[in-house]
Amino acid sequence: MLRIHKTHLLILSFLILASPVYSAAAENIPWSPDQATGAPNSPKVGDQKTAWASLAQDKGAEWIKLEYKTPVEVHAVRIYENFNPGAISKVTGFDKEGTEVLVWEGKEPLKKAPNIFEVQSDSKLVSQSIKVYLDTTRVKGWNEIDAVQLVGSDDSKQWATKASASSTYATRNAKREITWETLPPSVIKTFPQAGSTDVDPALKEISVTFSKDMLTERMWAVVQISKEMFPKTRKGIHYLKDKRTCVIPVDLEPGKTYVLWFNRGRYNSFRDTENNPAVPYQLVFKTKLK
Incomplete structure (x- = not known):
């Protein structure tokens, strides 16, 4: 992500071990799981505060769980990735009893952002809860998700209304102990x-x-x-x-x-x-x- 933009500036830049579950509230906190609810709203490729990002990069297993308004028979799950796509390792859904059911598992093809990664279900799973797993060691850097769409077998389409995650970069905004690691470079x-x-x-x-x-x-x-x-x-x-x-x-x-x-x-x-x-x-x- 070498690009040069010149409009009052020249900028060149390009945007896990399991940690306590973080459930986003309605404050729309940057990089929180809540950023993956609703329709895609990260207009630019790269690190965006309007997408979910895990706390750390390249650390291994992470996940984000999305909740939807209406239960449907799952036909497909479309995952909108705005930064370093390719880390998704598994997608599951939860039935009405809360049992986790596999929708897809494998190695996501490497593509440039922005990317819509779609997986389809072979089961008759009826669900309003989808969980997306990532292996963040697969693609270097933060692997950000902007939105996740649930497509029903009746061709209905829904955006998530709630979300939680294994971790989130949003927690770095909380008060932290002052150490060499947390102090900014100068x-x-x-x-x-x-x-x-x-x-x-x-x-x-x-x-x-x-x-x-x-x-x-x-x-x-x-x-x-x-x-x-x-x-x-x-x-x-x-x-x-x-x-x-x-x-x-x-x-x-x-x-x-x-x-x-x-x-x-x-x-x-x-x-x-x-x-x-x-x-x-x-x-x-x-x-x-x-």
Whole structure:
């Protein structure tokens, strides 16, 4: 998920072991199971607060359970995936006695997001409760689900009204103990240095170094606030082997003032390995005349 968007910014970014069940209330909390109820509402590919995400990435078994208004004979289950699809391992339903019945089990084909993964039932299961299992080790990164549609044998279609899950990234918003792992990374060095007024316009790379190891797989947000004061960038943004220094290839002009933000507002793809967004940092420098 390497893409460049330039509308008041340049952003490049791309979005388990079982833990206590989390049942979403009606507050519409970002990344909570409640985000998988109703019709799909994550318009963009990638990490979206309007989809359900598990607490951790790449940890193994996770599940989300969806409840529907009307019991129907299950014909199909359609799972709308907006981020890193391919981790679904099993789909089940619950009959009126509460017995869990297998609908599908296997290895979901790998496809690009957004993806609608549909499984069909061979049984005569009548249900208003569907459970989707994931093996989050199958596809790297968070595997987010935007919505799950229940299709009846009468061709009726329903969106979930309630949801619960094995875990949710929403719990990270709760008050946490302050530790090295929970504190956000910060910028400790840039090249050129902020405030420099005699930068060589022949410089071909800007670099930023953070205080912690970072997520390095296409996770960065270099943001512009002014097109005139933003350097021309080239392909090849990358992290060094230290996993803390990000390098941005540029073409500079003499006698110009440049302003870049590393993370700003909702553009916060510079994140450490615990997925904590880096503290926003503004780099301002000026190139010298030839």
